[in-house]
Amino acid sequence: MAEQSLQQRNRKTLTKLVIGVVAMFGFAFAMVPLYNVLCDITGLNGKTNSSAAAGPTALDEDRLVTVQFVASNSRGMPWEFAPETRSLKIHPGEIKQVSFYVKNPTGEHMWAQTVPSVSPGVAAQYLKKTQCFCFDKQQLDAGSDESMPMIFYLDPEIPRHVTTVTLSYTIFDITDRVEAEQSAEKKDLAAR
Amino acid sequence: MSVTTADTHHDDHHHHAPTGLKRWLFSTNHKDIGTLYLWFSFAMLLVGGLMALVIRAELMYPGMQVVDPEFFNQMTTVHGLVMVFGAIMPATVGLANWMIPLMIGAPDMALPRMNNWSFWILPFAFGILIAAVLMSAFGEGNPSAPNFGWTFYAPLSTKYGPASTDFFILSVHMMGISSIMGAINVIVTVFNLRAPGMTLMKMPLFVWTWLITAFLLVAVMPVLAGAVTMMLTDRNFGTTFFDAAGGGDPVMFQHIFWFFGHPEVYIMILPAFGIVSSIIPTFSRKPLFGYASMVYATASIALLSFVVWAHHMFTVGMPLAGTLFFMYMTMLISVPTGVKVFNWVATMWRGSLTFELPMKWSLAFVILFTCGGLSGLMLAITPVDFQYHDTYFVVAHFHYVLVSGALFTLFAAAYYWLPKWSGVMPSKLLGELHFWNSLLSVNLLFFPMHFVGLAGMPRRYADYALQFADYNWWISIGGFWFGLSQIFFLAVAVRCAMKKGEPAPANPWDAPEEDLEWTVPSPAPFHTFDTPPVVK
Numbered sequence: 001m002a003e004q005s006l007q008q009r010n011r012k013t014l015t016k017l018v019i020g021v022v023a024m025f026g027f028a029f030a031m032v033p034l035y036n037v038l039c040d041i042t043g044l045n046g047k048t049n050s051s052a053a054a055g056p057t058a059l060d061e062d063r064l065v066t067v068q069f070v071a072s073n074s075r076g077m078p079w080e081f082a083p084e085t086r087s088l089k090i091h092p093g094e095i096k097q098v099s100f101y102v103k104n105p106t107g108e109h110m111w112a113q114t115v116p117s118v119s120p121g122v123a124a125q126y127l128k129k130t131q132c133f134c135f136d137k138q139q140l141d142a143g144s145d146e147s148m149p150m151i152f153y154l155d156p157e158i159p160r161h162v163t164t165v166t167l168s169y170t171i172f173d174i175t176d177r178v179e180a181e182q183s184a185e186k187k188d189l190a191a192r
Numbered sequence: 193m194s195v196t197t198a199d200t201h202h203d204d205h206h207h208h209a210p211t212g213l214k215r216w217l218f219s220t221n222h223k224d225i226g227t228l229y230l231w232f233s234f235a236m237l238l239v240g241g242l243m244a245l246v247i248r249a250e251l252m253y254p255g256m257q258v259v260d261p262e263f264f265n266q267m268t269t270v271h272g273l274v275m276v277f278g279a280i281m282p283a284t285v286g287l288a289n290w291m292i293p294l295m296i297g298a299p300d301m302a303l304p305r306m307n308n309w310s311f312w313i314l315p316f317a318f319g320i321l322i323a324a325v326l327m328s329a330f331g332e333g334n335p336s337a338p339n340f341g342w343t344f345y346a347p348l349s350t351k352y353g354p355a356s357t358d359f360f361i362l363s364v365h366m367m368g369i370s371s372i373m374g375a376i377n378v379i380v381t382v383f384n385l386r387a388p389g390m391t392l393m394k395m396p397l398f399v400w401t402w403l404i405t406a407f408l409l410v411a412v413m414p415v416l417a418g419a420v421t422m423m424l425t426d427r428n429f430g431t432t433f434f435d436a437a438g439g440g441d442p443v444m445f446q447h448i449f450w451f452f453g454h455p456e457v458y459i460m461i462l463p464a465f466g467i468v469s470s471i472i473p474t475f476s477r478k479p480l481f482g483y484a485s486m487v488y489a490t491a492s493i494a495l496l497s498f499v500v501w502a503h504h505m506f507t508v509g510m511p512l513a514g515t516l517f518f519m520y521m522t523m524l525i526s527v528p529t530g531v532k533v534f535n536w537v538a539t540m541w542r543g544s545l546t547f548e549l550p551m552k553w554s555l556a557f558v559i560l561f562t563c564g565g566l567s568g569l570m571l572a573i574t575p576v577d578f579q580y581h582d583t584y585f586v587v588a589h590f591h592y593v594l595v596s597g598a599l600f601t602l603f604a605a606a607y608y609w610l611p612k613w614s615g616v617m618p619s620k621l622l623g624e625l626h627f628w629n630s631l632l633s634v635n636l637l638f639f640p641m642h643f644v645g646l647a648g649m650p651r652r653y654a655d656y657a658l659q660f661a662d663y664n665w666w667i668s669i670g671g672f673w674f675g676l677s678q679i680f681f682l683a684v685a686v687r688c689a690m691k692k693g694e695p696a697p698a699n700p701w702d703a704p705e706e707d708l709e710w711t712v713p714s715p716a717p718f719h720t721f722d723t724p725p726v727v728k
Binding site: 119 | 379410412418421422437438444
């Protein structure tokens, strides 16, 4: 090994360490997609499919699974939001439609986003939705209401020990964000 | 990037030391910067301690007496942040600055200007954080100071965080930059500036534990910086890393935070292991038992610390396989930790023990840290953690390992090396008063917390059920007693700084001759080891 001056050696070690620091900063952000992939595979955080699933391939008439529906508002969200069916029993593979009632009691037009979560987490990947209001943003004019449909089935592969599945929706007020995006788009168009 | 190393400004050595304010502001001397770090961390210990006393004053009796719950939450949050990032970590960096060059026979740290920078960021970082508290306490109508706990879980700190959270984010970024620079400096110094003959396996254990700590810092402080950056953009720039409404996940925050947070625990305790590994052999008049196993145990603890983070979050609803993995990995850490404790005991076995102040603090550490380790083992058991989670049992556990663990070894280190730093022996009377009062009060303060925690008293609340009343009164008495006991240490430190006391010889404790720090005179001259010593 060629003799290096102390300064050169220090600089070399320093460079390696700075690269390490930058890499670890990047790793923190890499944890976001990693986490999402892991959750998709394992259903860790109870997230369900976020776009329409294909229909069921089989029907399991041997057993019945209870599916419960829960709706809640995030803090500061003034809409009325409730399931029209609280609970039902279905065979895995059977397609069902339920609906949720929403009302915007305020005096303004608002945008909302509902986020689903399934408990127990292992059941998340077996609850398939072919149509859901949660796939899109919702908008309601001042004082209007709506009944939002959701069509789903349970994958017949669902583990036998799962006898009850709870699907809960939380509704968030995203009016500010949507309006900010829209005004930004308008500005873009005007600039062109 | 321009790098100034110790040898490039060799010219201005041996002229005269700068004086007055400039000496401290522009210092590139490892001893002066070490002194700055140590005084700063002690000041932060007192500030964080005052906050703890506000907490204990409120909790002395059930019901609301002293502060409102909003301010109480600010106190628990900022107490934690100040103690972790302002007291324990800078104190260990201060010790590293003072002792590592002396222990490996180097003239200074390898990157002295970066050293100056990494210290002088800190007062500003904590100025920002503490200013947030003062502005909220004394400015009518100002938003609350950070009030979401030192772990700043989203969405408490993102969606529901007060406006001052952005101060907090800047402050944490600055603390992180300071720690990373300090760590880089230690690694470069240890790799490149060891005296001839000082092989890695001849380094004192304090240098080893700090080297491993420095690698932990380089690996995880950037992750913390990433987490607070995501918070910043979530709060101000419309991203939704932790916001479910936009496709994010608040639980992910906990994963990222504890990926930093668990190694952080070892960042605070590994230098403590190094300190007692220096002190116990000196006062046992025997070489350290199992030096190599100590090095490997430290490295194993550091590696394992990356795969145990989720034991802080057993209750978030992980799959069974996940909780089992994290439970077994956590328990595995007790093996290398046990190796260390047994090695310290074996070092003392049949030694000619004497019980000077540094040894007293070290012995208290070995016993009380082991208590804290045992309650940690209890917390690692997933099913019982569901009961202990977020109770005072957890508070008792981490205060046993951080106060009677890390802080006690910092006192041990101070009493051990003060003669070298100041040239005078620390006052024996004041030191004994400090030790015995601290030892008794720390147990009165933290031991009953195990009981109220097991009985179900939750942490982070300004009030509690009546059944916990008597225990909490005693805990508060212990708290005030422990807080006041630290005034003895202030007196010890000020007397040493004013050079009052018996002059210290070069090797006042009869430390082993291969410990290089005792070969230089006391107080250590401004420049030491200009020509490196030769280690056989």
